[in-house]
Amino acid sequence: MPKINMVQAINLALSQEMEKDDSVVVLGEDVGVDGGVFRVTDGLIDRFGPERVIDTPLAESGIAGFSIGMALYGLKPVCEMQFSGFSYFAMHQMESHAARLRWRSGGRFSVPMVLRAPYGGGVRALEHHSESREAYWAHTPGLKTVIPSSPRNARALLVSAIRDPDPVIFYEPKALYRAFREDVPDEEETLPIGKSQIVREGKDVTLISYGASMRPVLEAASELSARHGIEAEVIDLLTVSPMDDELFTGSARKTGRVVVVHEAPRSFGPGAEIVARLVEKSFLFLEAPVRRVTGFDIVIPLYQRETEYLPGPERILKAVRETLDF
Amino acid sequence: MPKINMVQAINLALSQEMEKDDSVVVLGEDVGVDGGVFRVTDGLIDRFGPERVIDTPLAESGIAGFSIGMALYGLKPVCEMQFSGFSYFAMHQMESHAARLRWRSGGRFSVPMVLRAPYGGGVRALEHHSESREAYWAHTPGLKTVIPSSPRNARALLVSAIRDPDPVIFYEPKALYRAFREDVPDEEETLPIGKSQIVREGKDVTLISYGASMRPVLEAASELSARHGIEAEVIDLLTVSPMDDELFTGSARKTGRVVVVHEAPRSFGPGAEIVARLVEKSFLFLEAPVRRVTGFDIVIPLYQRETEYLPGPERILKAVRETLDF
Amino acid sequence: MPRKAINLTCKVEYLSILDETGKLDKKLDPSIPDDLLLRLYRAMLLARRFDERMLVLQRQGKIGTFAPIKGQEAQVGAAAVLEPGDWLVPSFREMPSELWRGKSMESVLFTYGGYNEGGYIPEGINNLPVSIPVGSQTLHAVGLGYAMKYRGDKSVAMVFFGDGATSEGDFHEAMNFAAVFRTPTVFMCQNNHWAISVPRSRQSHSKTLAQKALAYDMPGIQLDGNDVLAVYAGAKEAVDRARSGGGPTLIELVTYRMSMHTTADDPKKYRSEKEVEEWEKRDPIVRFEKYLRGRNLLTDAGVEEMDEDVRNEVREAEERWLEQIGKGVDPLDMFDHAYAEMPPSLRAQKEELERELSEKKR
Amino acid sequence: MPRKAINLTCKVEYLSILDETGKLDKKLDPSIPDDLLLRLYRAMLLARRFDERMLVLQRQGKIGTFAPIKGQEAQVGAAAVLEPGDWLVPSFREMPSELWRGKSMESVLFTYGGYNEGGYIPEGINNLPVSIPVGSQTLHAVGLGYAMKYRGDKSVAMVFFGDGATSEGDFHEAMNFAAVFRTPTVFMCQNNHWAISVPRSRQSHSKTLAQKALAYDMPGIQLDGNDVLAVYAGAKEAVDRARSGGGPTLIELVTYRMSMHTTADDPKKYRSEKEVEEWEKRDPIVRFEKYLRGRNLLTDAGVEEMDEDVRNEVREAEERWLEQIGKGVDPLDMFDHAYAEMPPSLRAQKEELERELSEKKR
Numbered sequence A, B: 001m002p003k004i005n006m007v008q009a010i011n012l013a014l015s016q017e018m019e020k021d022d023s024v025v026v027l028g029e030d031v032g033v034d035g036g037v038f039r040v041t042d043g044l045i046d047r048f049g050p051e052r053v054i055d056t057p058l059a060e061s062g063i064a065g066f067s068i069g070m071a072l073y074g075l076k077p078v079c080e081m082q083f084s085g086f087s088y089f090a091m092h093q094m095e096s097h098a099a100r101l102r103w104r105s106g107g108r109f110s111v112p113m114v115l116r117a118p119y120g121g122g123v124r125a126l127e128h129h130s131e132s133r134e135a136y137w138a139h140t141p142g143l144k145t146v147i148p149s150s151p152r153n154a155r156a157l158l159v160s161a162i163r164d165p166d167p168v169i170f171y172e173p174k175a176l177y178r179a180f181r182e183d184v185p186d187e188e189e190t191l192p193i194g195k196s197q198i199v200r201e202g203k204d205v206t207l208i209s210y211g212a213s214m215r216p217v218l219e220a221a222s223e224l225s226a227r228h229g230i231e232a233e234v235i236d237l238l239t240v241s242p243m244d245d246e247l248f249t250g251s252a253r254k255t256g257r258v259v260v261v262h263e264a265p266r267s268f269g270p271g272a273e274i275v276a277r278l279v280e281k282s283f284l285f286l287e288a289p290v291r292r293v294t295g296f297d298i299v300i301p302l303y304q305r306e307t308e309y310l311p312g313p314e315r316i317l318k319a320v321r322e323t324l325d326f
Numbered sequence C, D: 001m002p003r004k005a006i007n008l009t010c011k012v013e014y015l016s017i018l019d020e021t022g023k024l025d026k027k028l029d030p031s032i033p034d035d036l037l038l039r040l041y042r043a044m045l046l047a048r049r050f051d052e053r054m055l056v057l058q059r060q061g062k063i064g065t066f067a068p069i070k071g072q073e074a075q076v077g078a079a080a081v082l083e084p085g086d087w088l089v090p091s092f093r094e095m096p097s098e099l100w101r102g103k104s105m106e107s108v109l110f111t112y113g114g115y116n117e118g119g120y121i122p123e124g125i126n127n128l129p130v131s132i133p134v135g136s137q138t139l140h141a142v143g144l145g146y147a148m149k150y151r152g153d154k155s156v157a158m159v160f161f162g163d164g165a166t167s168e169g170d171f172h173e174a175m176n177f178a179a180v181f182r183t184p185t186v187f188m189c190q191n192n193h194w195a196i197s198v199p200r201s202r203q204s205h206s207k208t209l210a211q212k213a214l215a216y217d218m219p220g221i222q223l224d225g226n227d228v229l230a231v232y233a234g235a236k237e238a239v240d241r242a243r244s245g246g247g248p249t250l251i252e253l254v255t256y257r258m259s260m261h262t263t264a265d266d267p268k269k270y271r272s273e274k275e276v277e278e279w280e281k282r283d284p285i286v287r288f289e290k291y292l293r294g295r296n297l298l299t300d301a302g303v304e305e306m307d308e309d310v311r312n313e314v315r316e317a318e319e320r321w322l323e324q325i326g327k328g329v330d331p332l333d334m335f336d337h338a339y340a341e342m343p344p345s346l347r348a349q350k351e352e353l354e355r356e357l358s359e360k361k362r
Ligand SMILES: Cc1ncc(C[n+]2csc(CCOP(=O)(O)OP(=O)(O)O)c2C)c(N)n1
Pocket: B029, B058, B060, B082, B083, B086, B089, C093, C132, C133, C134, C135, C161, C162, C163, C164, C165, C166, C190, C192, C194, C195, C196, C257, C261
């Protein structure tokens, strides 16, 4: 098994699915000749040609609506929003059509598309290039919102997303694109959409997160164990919506203490939904208030102040300590 | 004090503010000659002329972006999205510019605009005409999201919104447009943005809601009192974001039992944030899980099934009983 | 290099074949077979009668808000050019075209009656469901067109939208994508002169809507939209071009919304009776009928019989619809078709509603 | 009515005044005063040197990703037409115009260096901050224009955007609003032939971008964007028209992005060296310099002195910037300017961060 980074893993998922199924097409701004601004689609145009790896004009609503049309005809478009910060241009297409055409047509039509977008901070980028607004999509009925956290699960989730009969928003934590490598088998691998994973077992506290924040969370968990003998159970949502609350409410019933971590602004963010589900399903087991360690309710600052904005290991540790001390 | 309905109350707010301040302009699709599809802007064009009451071309992003430009020049545009279901076309303008220009310019510029939009179900409307997606806006840093629940508070809040130096999303519960009349003083009245209200005092359970759902909530509260001797404290958020959690966490500390009600889909909806704040601020006082009585995580159905989708008094009563019985 | 004129192709034509008195311009006759002419006439009449009937139903409270199509029946000339394998992408004022392509009147009643059942379109009929967000569906027709080309299918996607829709960014993006990718897409703009209360002249500063094609170096043409022969001829040219790899076309149908925007609208607030009367003289059905009578394809008796026939068809559809809705609806259906497979948390919500409804019954 | 051509105004011209060798077309000479010519030259040189310096700083890791403007310096010809009361609405490749209008080089360094401080523009300078979402700022210039008219101010808003931006729906909506409301807006499209890796020819099917004005019956013109005299003359015509109530204009500046899209981009992946070399021959600074030398407004010594002077100015700005950032930043500033008045729940978050930071220090 070759060790590859997330960019390569996503590329692998795309190329293998394109190989297997000629209904899979890739499109977006600069995804073809250039291979994508992050090189995620590198080489695809050479292998599959410009009809299947489509450099589109610069228009996000156009890309989404065009993809919807293709999907209605039976193709499986995987479109890219160059940065998630520009995906709001396509919000109405996704909310009003992609998410609804199955329902609107009483099951006659479907929109098996994937909308990929790099999201999140940590890469010293310009304004609009570091946001986390997955909650917009998560709150939209008819969509599924998936966020990987490693090369291997990125590859497997993307394969599942492409094969999913419904529209999937696939947010890629760009801070993890080249952050580390992992063994990714060449053979087919999928991961069920709608399922979370326990990535570290523990009994003292439950840490719930996803995507880019999994790194600081796991760092904090190691530190808790190594330095303080505290064993955190770490849950990676993988799918943000529809949310798999079985796993994390189960874990909370065991540990009684929960900290939720994400980069998105706190208020009305995914963490709120996690807390609500915990209250609904494991209320009697909660021994301390659930803490949210998140981005603040402001525009993510330009990169000199970004580190303080993002939920890093120290903030997580502090929240865990306070939760345990409660 | 004349008894007027919410449509008239909003109209009053607009006309009085326009009278007072010539920087206030009204714009949108059909707001001028037609007076708005709900007659909210009726008569304004006759009083203030087509330069100030502007029938725009049919383009929501255009309307929002155009308003931003006006606001940057010092005007106070009050733009209408004909239905909130079409406001997503303007999402990127609001997220990327209206919400950020003060921040981006280090305080040099500001965008004192109001984006009005009728939202919610209950009027036997076509698809896209009954949604509640206030959570999109509420999750967007830099915006304020305000939702009135009666003619009088609609008028006062809109005046405050127009005078607010920052962009305000003003969602109007169209089910309440003509549902009832209220005394609305002709004299100036404002309501602070960012403040909730206790609209009914009680000691047994706290009901938190806003906008269109206030009606079934108050109905349920009366019924609880009349039939069961249960005194519900009812809180009207009025401002959804930035959220005033002081008031409702205080009430929860008193009653220990809370039910949250809104039309928006449950998951990742405003109710989740309320639960999260309750857990953060009144954890030890909660005697039962907070219940969410909300729209379901699906597209709101066409009107024949709408009643069952919307959180009505019966669903609220059931949730309250279960919360009390917990 | 001096200040010099750039040489651009700027041709935008106007085509009308039947004048308001039903007189044919022979040079332009698209030579439609007689039986098709009669089918077109019948389709227009059916649409008119159904529209009238829906207005009654709406006023009786039996259906909700709906968008009358009166005056825009000649659009069927465009739909008639399509093959079954082609796709129709309608907005909300294409009931005549949708029926032509096989959609049932019941399904229209379902939709306007507030039942989601109306969205279902039987397998084999390639109509998209009605799209309400103005202009947004244009992009779908471009994607469909791309996919047809990609699959090597010689099909065409025809998308309808209004004059107001040309103001939306999506219209522009769709035109641009279609031109860049040369998709087999026919853009059919029904310029009915009003977007609710906003007249065409204030929707866009351009003299015509057809000329918007110039921005994309795409063929654009303006047709007399109340002349079914012109609509047919113009659409045929565009569809043939698209089918043979010639790329997209923008067609502007110059027509008129003779009725209200929707039943929630009062056009008296913003337009004169006189204007409406002027356009009533150009009624597409009257004009076509005159022509067909002139050619002896229709007689008094024939018209009466056909009208009777069409009214029966409407009544029967209404009866079938009433019967179907008479069985009642299961509100739990609202959870159907949200996803191919219902996610667990949604199932839980459905069960929650189920419990509530059964408690209520008790 | 027969099939007939519709009579449309279809004039789109191309204007170039200085050819690639610096030769002037006398008939078209905009007769710019000598001192303004020299100021324009200096502004172009300053922008070039600052751009070069930023590339060095970026490669040294002192600033982050930035968008070089090399080759597009003649844009200052357009900015130079504006009065202080007019508004400049830039995208991210208008550093030369922004500096011309009084923005400081430090503030540019702040922005690209990752400090929000760069967004602040001193009172009295009517530049909007850089807008990154492509095309979206065009609407702001239309709203500004409307407000100017509404206030009776005889001002103009000039908005810059790229060739790629013409594909966005917002561009279309802005053009339409501007034409409908006849706002004093000048649309300045910098067609630098590339939108990252997508060439102009695949961005739009139209022969020119200027012709997109035809869709709105708006004047459109193509200018040699590497000829500062043509840029000045064309912009002046448009600004004068706008100021005198004549409404908006679309200007296409035909230019070239001689450098990478941003420092994160490798143009070798998608374009040939030869193409770049071709355009290097048309370098706007070289050409203008030749012309000025020909007119004896510049000499060898003069050029050298000015270059020295400009380099000093860049160095001094950099030094001031370094000094300012040397003082360190307060991360708590990130909460500033989110709202005019900080809401309580945001204040609580700020305090939370404050506690965390102070604990960390300890
Ligand atoms: C994106 C969007 N904005 C607003 C509306 C509300 N609305 C429905 S129809 C209409 C006018 C449409 O005018 P036009 O495109 O000319 O079509 P017509 O109604 O004349 O057929 C408006 C504003 C909508 N449905 N979608």
